[in-house]
Amino acid sequence: MLYREAGDFKTTYSLDQQTFPIRSERWLFWLFIAFAFLVVPFLINDYWNKAVLMPLLIYCMAALGLNILVGYCGQVSLGTGGFMAVGAFAAYKLMTSFPGMDMFSVTILSGVITAAVGVLFGLPSLRIKGFYLAVATLASQFFLVWMFNKFAWFYNYSASGQITAPERTIFGYAVTGPNTLPWATYLFSLTIVFVFAWVARNLTRGRLGRSWMAIRDMDIAAEIIGVSPLRAKLSAFAVSSFYIGMAGAMFFANYLGAAEVTEAFGIDKSFLVLFMVIIGGLGSILGSFLGAGFLVLLPVLLKNIMVNQLGWPTDLAAHIQIMLIGGLIVFFLIVEPHGLAQLWRITKEKLRLWPFPY
Amino acid sequence: MNVHLKPIHEIRMTRPDDGIAPGKPLLVVDNISLAFGGVKAITNISFDILKGEIRAIIGPNGAGKTSMLNVINGFYHPQEGTITFRGEKRSRMRPHVAAHQGIARTFQNIALFKGMSVLDNIMTGRITLQNRNLFWQALWRGPAEQEELEHREAVEHIIDFLEIEHIRKTPVGRLPYGLQKRVELGRALAAEPSLLLLDEPMAGMNLEEKEDMSRFILDVNQQFGTTIALIEHDMGVVMDLSDRVVVLDYGRKIGDGTPDEVRNNQDVIDAYLGVSHDE
């Protein structure tokens, strides 16, 4: 009786539409959230925070954003790194220009600014599709990185070209700058990710989400039944960039503390996040989390095994890691194009029917 | 035996009435010509569709029937001629604007959203009737959820009407052809259109499925008062269902009238029997 429903007894449509239809699953979810919010902050140390938890949360955010664009709306983008950079630099400029602004506002506003930039670079999607669009988004990637490199105003004319996050506190606890405590940055990022994951779920289950999916599945038919491609595509670019911008802001302010644009937000970031979305599952909120988790944890694990246990040189481990990730992408596309989320769904189905599969 | 009769009354009319009295022209096509590059798809075609009628468009393959529907819902833009819908002459418009004005459509080659469930497909049909903004949608609880539930209820009536309750959560890609056609009709109905365009709704169906589909079409027309334009190859169906028929051949109109008139029209007979034109 662990994972069961006794029959289809839903009496209202709102019950039929809930996120976790099975009670034990709902419990599991809230238990997990409670653990993340109430227990983890007491266990956390600096290594876990820096090596696992913060990258995990930040990439979850970025993957959520990209999944909205690629997975839900079907517009392939290779500009994620560039948009993360916009978020990071927006956060930096906001923090240095308005020292009194609290970090929640800074992060969300950075997202809003990135959303505006995203809409601008999303305009070509109205004319071009598929691979052509993917190439066009490369333009935004390279252009944005170049721009943040070339115009000193963006990094406040610092000699190194780096941006460094000043200290900002929330309820008296530092979440940026050199004096942060692991649990404070963790809780701050967790809150943002939790809230906006919930928002993403809401957006994707309603009218807007359906208009995105309609464009993804068959754009011409979508337009004929009344979806405005302009609004659907640009809103997807806006919402997606909003998330990616916030991820960039957190990546810079809460995680790195200091960043140099070519190094932190290069094209490899774009690919990494795209891989997370593919491995996790296109068009799935849960998939974004699974994909991010997989690609954040796998390298940590591999590094631990190969470098710490076997004593291999780091560069060798890095090569094997790249190879493995590439191989896994291909493997997933072959075995399950819908990613980890679909595997999870199938497992659940099996679990529901167990032990009588028919 | 008409168990499906009741639900259709319960589909609420969300869209305001189109203000055209029954029997008056809902859509007037005037002197439309359409060409791709040098190839003429449609030449000087005029006809009208009256409010409340079932209007069939027939003709041999390549006669320009689908192109005509594409012109009506704004997907193709004719080089010449005008279209008047609900008394308003319209200029170049995007298809989604036509949809908002109340023109819904099914497709010759099924154009469902393959990654979505039956329910979501039909819900998408109501996209023109939903209007909660981004903020409410992000919040969900409150107005957005309420709107969603109202529309869900209306969609459930359509699902009942089309007798597809058992597959509502199935991804449409997994459904057999006949059911997909039915879901597509459901998606078009969900928009509560004033004018419903059906492009070969019965192509590839067996007799029983055709009978079901014919019954749905007649019910929609009679109970709901929806005006229907229909492309169909099955002459039996066309003659039984439609009030008036337009016949196209090589992009020109060669006949227009009641099924009986058209049946006895010499040009039409020639076109169908393949007699070459003398001129």
Place this chain on the structure above:
Amino acid sequence: MSPALLNFIEIFMNGLMAGIMYSLVALGFVLIFKASGIFNFAQGVMALFAALTLVGLQTGQVPFSHLINAIFGTDIHNWGEGMNTVLAILLAMAIMVALAWAIERFVLKHLVNQEPIILFMATIGLAYFLEGLGDLMWGSDVKTLSVGLPSGGSFWWEDVTREWAAAGSEYFGMYIDLLDVSATVIAIILVTALTLFSQYTATGRALRAVADDHQAALSVGISLRTIWVIVWSIAGFVALVAGIMWGSKSGVQFSLSLIALKALPVLILGGFTSIPGAIVGGLIIGVGEKLAEAYVGPLVGGAIENWFAYVVALAFLLFRPQGLFGDKIIERI
């Protein structure tokens, strides 16, 4: 002629020759896209991989030596003095064919009938895999590649062009890299050979048949899988040539695969299915980029070469979504 004009000509010519290098990479993309509808993102990495393999063979490196050393605690690096360049090129080519076979066998075969975008993403995965594999086999240090092509500036050309300048003006002649000249010659030979191959051989005809219509080609008894292996082998060959040229020019290193990204705007200009398009597109991008860097770059802080090509391609797409040589797209429903 005035020095300004001569300068312009010099930039233009260098642009043309840089463009040829882009075309070489773009050519590989086009071949695969035509035959299988796959947008092969890994083409650039294939060039890198081919070049790495060639250098490794030439210098007699032991493949996977780092891995072997790490596992067995040995210290092996080379197995000898290396081999003759021609032999190394032939062997590298054989490895590229084996790679094509492996890609068909382990990847493409399992992805038949998937949507193009899935295949596209699979090739991104493939690109990562190959990059890791190349580094693992041959190490990731920057290597110099020399296959005996002439390189360096041409003094003859410098002298000739100095004569052109108006008497008394300060002009010291044009710089032209011999390596670029040989690249141009090789590219011309390559394109001619490919054209002849596809026009006059049975395999070539089969390739064109498949490019036209998969189903129809299958129905007349052409084996799609064999064709794919052949096409990927040819693309591997083109990658090897591109790898040799790029590698001789700027060293064999990871950034080679990034340079290959520049082939993407070339494809957008020329269209995904047109070989002449790939050539012309490459030339336009090459020239445009060099001119922009020289005349627009200084106004905005320089280094615009990084993104200029993409923006040109983007602007172009907005006005002509079907590319230079493509047919107008009529959408149907």
